[in-house]
Amino acid sequence: MLDRAELDVEDLLKLVLVLVVVWLALEVVGEVVGTLAAIAGPLVGLLIAALIVLWLLDRI
Numbered sequence: 001m002l003d004r005a006e007l008d009v010e011d012l013l014k015l016v017l018v019l020v021v022v023w024l025a026l027e028v029v030g031e032v033v034g035t036l037a038a039i040a041g042p043l044v045g046l047l048i049a050a051l052i053v054l055w056l057l058d059r060i
Contacts, residue, residue, distance in 0.1 A: 054060045
């Protein structure tokens with residue numbers, strides 16, 4: 001008789017649970033990074049515009 005599978009069902013369920021937790025953590029991290037990028041985009045634009053205005057007014 002062949003003993004191909006030495007893993008128990010409980011071990012496989014634990015592995016699936018760990019993979020789901022990792023997947024959810026990556027989703028949360030992705031959302032946080034996306035939110036920070038969405039906030040940082042306009043701020044960088046405002047910073048560049050302010051630098052251009054200061055340069056045109058000879059304040060830099």
